[in-house]
Amino acid sequence: MLHQPLPVTFYQQPTQDLAKALLGCLLVKESPEGAASGYIVETEAYMGAGDRAAHSFGNRRTKRTEIMFASAGHVYTFMMHTHTLVNVVSGPLNIPEAILIRAIEPCDGLQLIASRRHRVKQAVNRTNGPGKLTEALNITGDDYGRLLTEAPIYISAGFVPDKIESGPRVGIDNTGDARFYPLRYWISGNPYVSKTRKMKNVR
């Protein structure tokens, strides 16, 4: 394997700590065409049953959210319009918490990433959003429920960020006070961090 996956114990820490610990780590996806990877530079925590913005609010358990109730270290993918988004399942068994990976900085497989996202001219715009990085790394619904400790999709140690910032999450307007929780984390100054789409999200 190109990189050494982190052990499952890495995921067994409080969700907000894990969200910060994931920053700087390397997300790797192997595919028939080759491996592609990128450093995680932005994450968002979703705090399960008590979080209005989480799919698992109120312990809502459906076929889609089922994997959030699994133990930490599983992959939760779901479709949003034409895009796939990817989360890392966090929290102990039956505690449906998760961390959305919002942006990465490309590392391996630059050619693959470029060809998968060839319509986008600027390199920085190829992986600076949750739906973009999944297309760049070829993460799909097939990855739903997989473990992040083994191929073809896993996370390895990367670098330690200089500085981490936090703020309100993105894209969750009609969910009551949950939208103000500072559960979004990013590496300060990194050019691949996604821009907030609307000023009202910043408040």
Next chain:
DNA sequence: TAACCGATATACT
């Protein structure tokens, strides 16, 4: 920066 729209799985009635 704002507005608009694409094009789809999933949940709910």
Next chain:
DNA sequence: GTATATCGGTTAA
């Protein structure tokens, strides 16, 4: 059958 969503790209100003 209908509503809605952890979004992205394009257009226009």
